[in-house]
Amino acid sequence: MSEQSEPATVSFGYTEVTPEEKTRRVGEVFTSVARKYDIMNDAMSGGMHRLWKDRFVKRVKPQPGEQILDMAGGTGDIAFRMAARGADITVADINQDMLDVGAERAADRGSGEGEGSLVFTCQNAEAVSFASGTFDAYTIAFGIRNVTHIDRALAEAHRVLRPGGRFFCLEFSTVEWAGLKEVYDLYSDHLLPRMGQVIAGDAASYRYLVESIRKFPKMPEFERMIRAAGFVNTKVEPIMGGLVAIHSGWKI
Template identity: 80%
Template sequence: MTETADDTVSFGYENVSPEEKTRRVGEVFTSVARKYDIMNDAMSLGMHRGWKDRFVKRVKPQPGEQILDMAGGTGDIAFRMADRGANVTVADINQDMLDVGAERAMERRETDETGSLVFTRQNAEAVTFASNTFDAYTIVFGIRNVTFKDKALAEAYRVLRPGGRFYCMEFSTTEWSGFREIYDVYSEKLLPRMGQAIAGDADSYRYLVESIRKFPTMPEFERMIREAGFVNTKYESILGGAVAIHSGWKV
């Protein structure tokens, strides 16, 4: 079903106005920005690093390419792509997340082979870049927080050049029997407690869990990507679908 601006939208398990969701998601990431990377290590037992390496291998960034890393926040994906020589524009709607990423970029030792990094505040539903600008568009663990995902996908399609590629990594629902039940208990009961202990914020990580539960299934999200105009769409599941890498091409 296409999302419309007149509908309420989900903020975790609540239904709120689009404006309320945008505001509250902003508050979540402002709250967790400084502890975001530490919490990623704690929540995934460090596995997110391998997932991100795998994701970037799928993207295959090339020297000199122009890549838009949407919801790029603290720069984890952008740094990996810049290390391969790509010129990466890191975009995020939350300035606090961008500030953390920019600080991390300043601390990095750059080499002559490293591509460029630019940080800019952008709304994924209405980016300010011209059409047919980028060779690749990436978004990692971010699109489930976008109020209108169909608008974000349409913008991704618009700003890509013909032949450009779309890659998204997002949490999904694991299909492994047995593991699914363990994962549910871990995420529902333990993650908010970890958020409180490490980041001083249980509510933001309770929202994280709820937003994953409300996100479309892998086949449903692939359909949304196709409806945005992309072709050769597919998805690759990790941990039985707890994480999924989606991809598509603009022709």
């Protein structure tokens, strides 16, 4: 992106802030919720996030010996699933507090026979430190909507993949099922922040997370962004009427 096209403001939920301010505020959100993040995921989704992540990893099809970059992988949920299939995972996140939780979980769980390696590293998705063509796959789950410049993150994903590499993104989206949308909106607006206050002691961070979902591009628009980054054979797989979606693409 050229300097001329650098936006003066970006969305932080429903608020417009400078790009630098968004990066700082998102960091504060995840520092605040890091220790309760996995408990809140279970509470918010009724445990369904585990099924979504299982389905996501099935689509990725990690293979023994593959090098996979799990961006915004923080607490390790996706990484552990892929390492169990023998892939070597680099878990990257801009927030060190989230990475610390993931590294502690990795130490507690140990590794089974035939399991791939896990490395945790602090990285900005918009400018990762890895050489071009390093990875066989790039995954990002429930993280890309928090990136300040999504197009830059997608460009970096394309750059660090080898030819033939695959991109997979799991993200909340726009509910298209009649009835469910209205129920979900009520739940998000009223119950979820209260749960955040009770469980994590932080209603404001979870209010932002709700707003960030609402501001995220709809499925067709995000697919166009993935294609614009250079990926081909892009696909969108809605789950529960678009409550979440798996986006994928290939680098040739």
